[in-house]
Amino acid sequence: EMEQGNYTTVTEFILLGLSQTHEVQMILFFLFLLFYMIILPSNILIVLTIHRDSQLESPMYFFLANLAFLDICYCSVTPPKMLADLFLHRKTISYGACMAQLFFLHFLGAAEAFLLMAMAYDRYAAICKSLHYSRLMNRRVCCALVGASWAGGFIHGIVIFTLTIHLPFCGPNILDNFFCDIHQLVKLACADTYAVELLMFLSNGVIIIMCFALLLISYTVLLMKLHTQSTEGKSKIVSNCVSHIIVVFVMWGPAMYIYALPFQAVPMEKVVAVFHTVIFPLTNPIIYTLRNREIKSSMWRLVRKHI
Secondary structure, three states: OEEEOOEEEOOEEEEOOOOOOHHHHHHHHHHHHHHHHHHHHHHHHHHHHHHHOOOOOOHHHHHHHHHHHHHHHHOOOOHHHHHHHOOOOOEEEEHHHHHHHHHHHHHHHHHHHHHHHHHHHHHHHHHHOHHHHHHHOOHHHHHHHHHHHHHHHHHHHHHHHHHHHOOOOOOOOEEOOOOOOHHHHHHOOOOOOHHHHHHHHHHHHHHHHHHHHHHHHHHHHHHHHHHHOOHHHHHHHHHHHHHHHHHHHHHHHHHHHHHOOOOOOOOOHHHHHHHHHHHHHHHHHHHHHHOOHHHHHHHHHHHHHHO
């Protein structure tokens, strides 16, 4: 802590982590490390495959490559420190690193949410506006949608960062989590945080619920188009929509559980946070890939070419 005027300012936070038992920490370390050694290279392979294969130039693959890249960035925010902390008895994070972690988590998380909405629009245009699809989803439009996703995420991250950076921290500095959890962090502030909590709830909770509702509505509309399609068309729609719907529930389920409640402690929050920030993001592109023959065959060609 650092003296400032008549009060002390917190310069670091203590993280209690996932467990205090050494044996459990070692088990968790090797489990997470094994997961990363398998899934992270797979996401990198997805990006390289789509980038190098000229047959995968459709907007769907362009968005998928950006999703995989975004998830790789997102999973570089908290897991590296979490893995390192599993070896440490006293887990700490500096004030500056905590604020940076907070910003990038919300920046990249919101960018992914907006990108999934762009992908939903792409599927809507491909299925419901197929005659005008090439005009509606040309390269410039795709780049604009991806750029808007990153910009929207950046604005959201700045809002959360600005609301948090002005809070004074002068008392307890213990966070019962493996990262700088915004819920617990605000509770440690030495000030009345009602207005800040309300603004953060509106920024996080309302955006999450609105995006989730809009995505569900869009995919419901697409599935209702099944009766007007041929057998081949139905199969294509189902194949496209199922992957997207799975990812929507995988991403928004934990997000709503953590952020949609107005700063209330929720049971199993730490476990849900592990899946939300570590496991699920890296599996999202894999879910799309497993149901897509073209990209799977292209990936195998790329692997065989370099082995």
